[in-house]
Amino acid sequence: MSGLIPSGLNRRLVVAALAGSAADLAGLGLIASAAWLITRAAEQPPLAALSVAIVGVRAFATSRGVFRYAERLAGHDVALRAQAATRERLYEALIPSGPLSHRGADLLSRMVDDTDAVQDLLVRCLLPAIAALVTGAVAVVIALFLLPAAAFALLAGLVIAGVLLPIGTAAASRRWSARLAPARADLAARVADLVHGSADLAAYGAKGEALAAGMAADDHLAALERRQSRVSATALLTGVLTQGLTVVAIVWICQATGTGSVATAVLALMSLVAFEPVLPLAAAGERLTGVLAALRRLTDLRSLPAAVTEPAAPAVTPSGPLTIEVSNLVVRHGEARPALNGVSLTLTPGRRVAIVGPSGAGKSTLLSALMRTIDYESGNITINEVEARDLPSETVRHLMTGLTQDPYVFQASFKDNLRLAGPEASDEGLANAVQAAHLDTWADRTGWDTPLGEDGRTLSGGQLQRLALARALLYNPPVLLLDEPAEALDEQTAAALMADLLDATHGRTTLLITHRLRGLEAVDEILVLEDGQITQRGTHTDLTTTDGYYRTLWQSEAMLHT
Template sequence: MTAADGVTPVGREPAGPTGVPVAPSGSPEPPAPARTGAERAVLRLARPYLSRLLGAGLLAAATEFAGLALMATATWLLMSAAGRPPLDRLTVAIVAVRALAVSRGVFRYTERLAGHDAVLRMITDVRARVFATLAARRETGRRTGDALSRLVSDVEAAQDLLLRVLVPGAAAALVSVLAVGIAALISPPAAGVLAIGLLVAGVALPALATRITRRAADEVAPLRGALAVDAVDLTHGAADLAAFGATGAALAAAHQRAGRLARLERRLAATGFAVDALGVLVGGLTAAAVVVVALRAEVGGVLVGVLAVGSLAAVEVALALVAAARQRTQLRAGLARVADLLTEPATATPQTTPEPGNDGHDVRFSDVTVRYRAGAAPALAGFDLDLPAGRRVAVVGPSGAGKSTLAAVLTGAVRPDAGRVTARGVPVSEIPAEHLPRVVGGLLAEAYVFHATVKENLLLGRPDATEADLAAAARAAGLLDWVREQPDGWETVVGEQGGQLSGGQRQRLALARALLAAPPVLVLDEPTEGLDPAAADAVLESTLAATPAGHSVLLISHRLSGLAGLDEIVVLEGGRVVQRGRHDELVARPGWYREQWLRQEAAERGYLAITP
């Protein structure tokens, strides 16, 4: 969908010299500060859910402690029962074992419930923010597949950072400290040995795991993004690849990346197994050392067994820090890929946002300049325009004059490098993304049509629209007759990206959707593209007639026919205003508008003369 529906496309795929899409070899390695900044950004976004996350962390610690206590208590019970004492001496231990076994399951369930509730709420905000930033930037260097990878896989890294790193890591550290404290009550020397073992398991091994997996882990996320690009290229560019004989090369490149990714993942798995084996060794050595020290300290036989089993269980808990460190290493690259998207400047507070509604919104462009690349010629330079509520203005000019850039700036898809655009005095860039489509919307040059029915595509503009509303919008867009001719009527499926429609039908469908949304400021970028002159004039006339009174219209067009009734016409060339005025004024004086109007009139008269 385009900004007319609240979403704008990320950008087109770059192509090679033959026009065939060229997949990058990989994404550049993000700098280390981006990774740290990404973690800070995730934690900032988690602040509203801090109480839930804290509760999840405490429940995770309670789960691990219950498991540790269960092992120790069960060991004491078994060793004590071997001496056949009176049953009343074992009653408390029996009850404790049953209580700990049950509570461990309860704690684990509630921990997962609380943690996932908090994280899934947060991830909704993160994904919406990343999507809005990707759409607003419209970076031409961003590949569609790579953007999808960032939106899905990389954003999930924020979820895993909390659920698989911070919560279990904090719980393991807390339980390890408690284990040493309890061991100290039985035998301080044994507690000292246990502390050393826990430091090795919880500090040294995580550091080792991080060091030996960092390089491979940092390559995984960019490779997954490149593979997503390959998938998009091979799917949507299949015809182009076949036409240029590049299918084999594209498949070979995809297989090469897939093989590289598989090798990296095998390497990560192998190093993980090696570190896990070291963890088992550390646990066994720690338990053996604790037993030796406890016996030398003349600790009772039953308590020696409790210390031994408890040490094994405590080291097992501490090894969760190894898994957390390994997971954090694998998340670094993914977090870095969304770091700049998570640290975008905050939008304005709702108090400064114009209230969406059916009334008009005054729009003003003040000295707006836009460059798509540093050092490039401006797409817009010093542009000024007042668009009061109810005013209808057309912007015309040759291809590349900056017309579509103007529409993109007004709809928030592109931010100006200088100057400002305001709606009712509020900068468009400060209006929250969820409110902007209710203030400014319409039909942009890349209107998206979904693989759904005609009705479902139209209802995206106004979900509560009645069939009469749909018919009125379709009639204004010149689509109603075609809909009625279809066997399935409104339920006609239009195909992937409107593939079952002609170019003109697709444009009319998108136009009808924009009219149905009826934003106070309606932007129409080439609304009659793909239509013959007679149909274009009829659609433009009915579209303007269907716009509610008091609503503003900004019409972007290369055709000059049908503009006589507009309040103002602005002529752009090279991103600058070269003429402005009403139609009759511009036709009466020399300039680009007069020359182009005469040329188009002659061409269209000739077309109509030969049209049956």
């Protein structure tokens, strides 16, 4: 529980538990005092003999509503705060973990549905159990004072309804409840695939098969939920029967022992009310298995290893013009052969270096290692002679970052998407970055506050890349890293974007990953990366006059353009 409830919320949790217990005790006192008042009044005693009971009924009736309101307020407050804290810790665990194997819909399900389990654990399991324990104990003590035999009957009924029945429902649902959360995640993932991939599914005639798979996932989830409903209904029926039989047994014991009508009425009605906070525990026991399964899924995510190892004692952040030195870098993904094997390069202040190579050569892996989103096996990356591993990954990304291969567009306005890279940027700063990316004409025509839609579907490929470039320029890191900025664009759009990009990065320390060679005459050095190793290096002129990958690709592009 300490892992779910932040230490600052423990006091709020105690207040909620006390308020809930007080509300149920007030209800118990209300029924007991009302039963005593009604049966005693039937004996027509002096009014003064009933005055205390009259005041007690009013006090219990008023305080019950007050305490119940306080319990709801404090209970939901601590539950929502704990849920928010859980999501925050989940974000903190996911961000340094790098790329995940989980599908986006599955992660969304875990972030939304599974974190709701924290609320269920507190509001529907823990707090009701505390209130039921306190109320049941007080009811048994009162019954023990009035009639010990009735107290044992009440205790037996409460144990059956409040202990044995929840254990039974938990055991009955344990077989399949752990499958509910994965089933919901699977259905969410299939629905997301149908919605986002509808065009591709229709184009390749796979819509019917995908729809059938989605319906099968829905049927599977519905079957599990029906079983859950049967368990809930059976548990409720058993609990109500136990409540009724207990009250009948207590009345029979009272009659058998010759107990007076006042005590009989108090014991019977008090026992009836004592079951009110106990009966929901059967549903709580059933729910607990699903809650624990969801919490285990969250724990699995939170226990993911970090993509990079953070230094225990960070070095001083380098300042001034930065020189990046990569020496004999080796990066391996799992047990496969190295994605990078002995790569070395130097980025001096103001120098622009381009890296070209076939797909899978390790170009994006190199940028990921430079930005410390993945760790490297051996070799060195130094920033002004400071080892990158000795700096926090956030600091490294503050010094070296830029345009990723698949820029993400949030469902917000054009201006808000820009402010992601510069929250404090002025309107003039935004305008300068947009102008440098040659997106100003479109922005002025469309409007800066225009929503870009989910995943930026209102943008063309070229506009999306220019937005990403504007972000990178607005962030203005000391070392600008650009990963395939013209990827998936047509030749004309790609050529225009590359020309604008090279113009905008003039005088900036820049590392450019690309598979397009047009415009690379402007960079200071070109490295050819093949199979994780640098096979050629030099200027555009040097490489076009030397046999190798670069010259072959250049000739192919020249033939294509002619």
